[in-house]
Amino acid sequence: MKTLRHPALQIGIAAILGILFGLVVGEWAANLKFIGDLFIRLIQMSIVPLVMASVIVATGSMTGAGTGRIALRTFAWMLGFSVVAAVLAWLLGAAFRPGAGMVYTDSVDPGLGESAGEALGWQETLLNFVSTNIFDAMASAAMVPIIVFSLLFGIALRAHVARTGDTAVLTFIDQIQQIVLMMIRLVMHIAPIGVFCLLANIAGDVGFSVVTSALKYLGTTLLGVLILFALFVVVVTARTRLAPWKLPGKLAEQTAIAVTTTSSAVTFPTVLKNAVEKVGVSQKIANFTLSVGLTMGSYGAVLNYMIVVMFLAQAGDVPLTFGQIALGMALAILLNMGTITVPGGFPVVAMFLATSLDLPFEAVGLLIAVDWFTGVVRTFLNVNGDTFVAMLVANADDEIDRDVYNGTKIVQAEAADLGEHGAALAADRAD
Incomplete structure (x- = not known):
């Protein structure tokens, strides 16, 4: 009976029962949709304050070389794995030719073409990373501008603390983070x-x-996601020397939430909590790396977007030049960082890729029809990949508590005592 109390098992059982119930009752199950939407909204309403507080506290707590070093390692690992995902997608697409012989006659919503047209231009995409009104960005949950603002705010706060020694604002924001985490637990x-x-x-x-x-x-x-996941495990094991067979139990809860909600954002609070309480990553590293990973660590999305490029080219029997392939990879990686600021989600991304690379977009309808299923595997890799990157970044500065990872020590994600760690703050508090 104690096993049945495990959150991941409860969610897994609920998912199976939900699918069976929906298949049995058919369209009547739509009457339950509002309850599921209510659950999603309860999670979503805490994401913006949690991300802002996490990034500000992480950045505001770092001094000296720690800031640049942790940020550099985080971005390097995320960009490196994103490049690997794009190249792997190209190789798999060329080997299995998923778009060859595909026919889909349903028309595509004309509005998608208009939305994709509005999203064209890498300059505009980069420009949208900075909001002219942070409150507007918060209201629309535009995560990239929010993170950019939070990083700058954290840097300014760090300078303020260094100049005045006053940690009141930093402590206040840190407490906000802990209260929001408690909301998530409820x-x-x-x-x-x-x-x-x-x-x-x-x-x-x-x-x-x-x-x-x-x-x-x-x-x-799916094959690409499994290969990338295996690569993550191999790299993490080689770098950290931690037992890989203990990972499934530590990732089970966040994986269950990820594959059932298909949302990295909704899963973020659980990933942040588990990284500290189950994996042993320090709160400092988890705050910074996982918050950045929410927008930059979508390796499953990079993989999927490049497969979309190959799919559309093959469905339309369009040979891709090396330049188009390279551009497709670059766009997939760029969209990984900017998708959350593009209205419409995956359908708009697919149309954007088709338009940018001059590919036929009639088959986009098929991709949209099965996007929920691809979203399951995308999100699985996205959320667990972020945890792996946090482990790699933390390991470099010995910020993984191996006793926690091995299950011999219990900790809770909670506010750090800034007074107790004042010396570390003054020297080098590496995220």
Whole structure:
């Protein structure tokens, strides 16, 4: 009975029951959708303050070489794995040709083309990383501008603390973070109910028949995700020397939430908590690396976007030049950082890629139809990849508590005592 109390197992059981219930009752399951949406909103309402507080506290707590070193390592690992994901997607797409012979006759929403046209231009995408009104960015949950603002605020706060020695603001924001984390813990008690309702609605509305029309596309994406996940485990094991067989239990809860909600943002609070309490990553490293990873660490998205490029080219029998392939990879990596600021999500991204590379977009309809299923595997890699990067960054500065990882010590993600760690703050508090 004690096993049944495990949050990941409860969510997994709820997911299976939800799918079965939706398949049995059919369209009636749509009546449960509002309950699932309510659960998602309860999580979403805390994401903006949690990300802002995490980034500000992490950045504001660092001094000296620690800031640049931790940031450099974080960005280097994330960019490196993103490049690997793009290259792997190209190789898998060329080997399995998921788009060859695909036919999809349904028309594509004309509005998607207009939205994709509005998103064109790498200069505009980069410009949108900075908001002219941070409150507007917070209201629309535009995460990249929020993180940029929080980084600058944290740097300014760090300079203020160094100049005056006054840590009142830093302590206040740190307490906000801990209170929001407590809110998340309370909301997660109803996670099984929310997941049941979400999947019952999807199974009742879509079913599984749509999958059979795009198995090669889904299979190619799944294979790429599994290869990348295995690569992550190998690299983390080689660098940290931690037992890899202990990872499944530590990642189970966040994986269950990720694959049932298909949202890295909704899973973020759980990832942040588990990185500290189950993996042993220091609170400082977790705050910074995981917050940045929310927008830059979407390795599953990079992989999927490049497979979309290959799919559309093959569906339209369009040979890709080396320049187009390189541009496709660059766009996939750039969209990884900017997607959350582009209205419309995946459909707009797919149209953006088709338009940018002059590829036929008629087959985009098929990709949209099965996007929920690809979203499951994308999000699985995104959230767990962020944890792996946090482990790699923390390991470089000996910021992993190996006793916590090995299960011989219990900690809770909680506010650090800034007074107790004053000496470390004055010297080099590496995230």
